[in-house]
Amino acid sequence: MPLNIANKNTHAPRPFAAFEQEVVSQSALRAAITAAYRVPEPECVPALIEQARLSVSVAQAAQSLARRLVGALRASGRRSGVEALIQEFSLSSQEGVALMCLAEALLRIPDTATRDALIRDKIGGGDWAAHASNAPSLFVNAATWGLMITGKLVATSSEASMASALTRLIAKGGEPLIRKGVDLGMRLMGEQFVSGETIEQALANGRKRETQGFRHSYDMLGEAAATAEDAQRYYRAYQHAINAIGNASARRGIYEGSGISIKLSALHPRYSRAQRTRVLAELLPRVRALTMLARQHDIGINIDAEEADRLDLSLDLLEALCFDDSLEGWNGIGFVV
Known part of the structure; x- marks a missing residue:
């Protein structure tokens, strides 16, 4: 006769118990994003291709615009x-x-x-x-x-x-x-790809194009915080850049003026899923403060893209930021994917 033997060891080791406390319920949209993480290309590409197909009229308009742009560049001389x-x-x-x-x-x-x-x-x-x-x-x-x-x-x-x-x-x-x-x-x-070595240089170099209708989202190259001191240095640099961009934009608004892109991994030295509780406690206040400063100047602030394994953590921060009461009614927060 088969025996039903229950495991009565209630003190069995649970090596991932700490992570269990951080598992939160997700909305349908967030669950769909999580489910799409690292889906094999043969499974996801066919559907994406169908969604990306342009109508005949839109495709013709895009081709016509591309030809005009290339023709104008070639006709401009040497x-x-x-x-x-x-x-x-x-x-x-x-x-x-x-x-x-x-x-x-x-x-x-x-x-x-x-x-x-x-x-x-x-x-x-x-x-x-x-x-x-x-x-x-x-x-x-x-x-x-x-x-x-x-x-x-x-x-x-x-x-x-x-x-x-x-x-x-x-x-x-x-x-x-x-x-x-x-x-x-x-x-x-x-100089063809980098606007300047300082935010002041970048703003000066972009001024001519702004008069032609261009708008810029400024970011810094090489952003990565290995220590808390690095994170503080980047935080101060972002504060300075937001003030400089805000003064240059002169409250033209998030669409008519230029904005800034910030890197979350530059603002915290342990920006990883394993440090979720610490990141939300320490990084979210910094991002909120920078966002509030951007709102004071009425310039857009974009959260820059990170590695794929940090996407859920970035979305947690974005969601907390967007539902912050102090930012209600302001549309200046962007998310780079």
């Missing part, structure tokens, strides 16, 4: 040196990817040693010779030769030939100058 350089080194090439990495990264590297290490890593393996004399722009060819020479300088270690000796000679006498040239060239390219 491209600038930076545009020609980007055209030559497209993102489909190894060299193009290296240039884009440098253009962004060099702007936020303060010390020479780290900057040189990055240049050596990104440029040393590129096939710069393949681009030499392929483009009509003098700027492109000058940059190509500079990158080709610098690439050889940082990549060559053989002492078997006169060429390697010549390379060592040039490196000994002129490597700092060449590196400075590459640094300046990358900074020139970075």
